[in-house]
Amino acid sequence: PDPRASKGADADVSWDLDEGEMGAVTFDFFRDGADVRYALEQHMAWTGLAAAGPCVETLAGTACPVVGRSWKMRVPLGPAPAVDAPRGIDAKMRPALKTALADDAAETLPAYYARGAGDTYFSGKLFARRARVAAVAAALGDSETAKRVSADLLAALRAWLDPKNPETPFLFDEAWGGLISRGCAFDEQKQACAAAAAAPNLEGCGADFGNGFYNDHHYHYGYFAYAAAVACTHAICDRTDRARFLALARDYVTPAPGDAAFPLARHKDWYLGHSWASGICQPPNPNGRNQESISEAVHSYEAAHLLGVALGDRDLAAAGRLLAALEVDAAARYWHAATSTQVPDVFERPMVGMRWSFLVQFGTWFGGDPAFSYGIQLLPLTPYAERRDALGFVRALLPAYAGACDATCGAEGWGISLIALRAAAGERERAFAEAVALDPMVFWSAGGNGHSRTNLLYWIATRDPGIEAMATPSPSAAPRAPQPTLPKLPDCVEGPGLAAARSCPPDAPHVCFAGPARGGCASTRWTKPACLSSCKRLKWG
16 A cells, blocks of 8 residues: 555654565654654664663663654564464364354344444444354355354344444544444343433443543444454445445544544554553543553454455555554563563563553453453454464463462353463363363353354364474463572573563573564574664563
């Protein structure tokens, strides 16, 4: 595509994708008389800029002064998001997967969601869940089931995006340039939206997670976009469908330059690389902007890419891929604390639960249970999650999550993500047995209602069987705690952090920073250009 541009308060941001596997992001700072600005670790690595003075520690990691009015960054994209896993289904797991598919495909959407009534978050999660069932059916060669589930899904999406939707229509906000849901004051007894509540989402930020005030749009609409991408792959989407689905995606992505209707990448913080979920609610929180689930943010841009591919919109596909890659990188830097150098050392948990402008916390909006903080950062479960969660981090998180997930955690569905984590860490057989044995009701619980047994088994059955033998060991239950018994590490560690290096054995202290072997340990340095520009000089504590 042509370069895309966005004006910020301090700089113009433009981006493009080259013919290789890199994205080009450029910051052109305004000529305000200042030539020195602070760059973070990712900026130094992506530009090759050198520090022009003493560096300082910040909430976002080490920041170094650099000279230059333009930063031209080359961002590694990694594998593009895909609906199918990068490897086939394990033959011995196919029978159980087919049984699960038959059960899940027989389910139907709740009548109110099917006709376009309700909230946009939980409805979107359920649509994306159904989309994964259709995708797995196609992967198993069951095209009839894939088409049937997709057709039902397409009918529901059409009801939601119909401008004449009588219960929960979308509205276009000319002031801020966005699609907002009018909202639904749901009457449980009637299983319908209360007619007396005309537009609950416009009355305050408490309705529908603040959708009417632009909170969480990438989460909500990302689920819709994923469902539309799969539905349009296995069912026939017409020009009206295409226009409406693209409008929903443009609300939070907008790849087109000069789009008069929507802002470019509404939620994205181009400097930090991750998104902010908070919108325009007043009064503003004293801790600034926030984002809880980095995994759902990754998914939103993954979904935009897949929708672009399904609808033949190359601009949307390109934008989604770059935004997803930036969010994945930010996840490793700012949420995956166990293996990051850019989460303050005083934060002792392996995972960040929520990030604010001026605060990093472990708890979530819905509670402080550790299982909540771990689980909300691991959903939804799609093949791109393999790119999102590096092996070193997965193995660092696993013992902490396993220790935190008791019987209540399992009954509430948060154990589903733990099972998926086990499979990703190399414990495929155990994970498979646990997935088959799960009570069906956990897939309708608070932590499990975005999952299905079909998708969980597909995830397990498509993990690399060689992972278990890979050289990255699983650290102890306190992966960030000092271990003074280990010998002093080399000054420059080719890895995402001191904690990751400590998880390596003394005879293989070097940690891979990026690529297919990210998180792996080696006895000699990994081949990596300009090592010192992307690694801290680490001191053993």
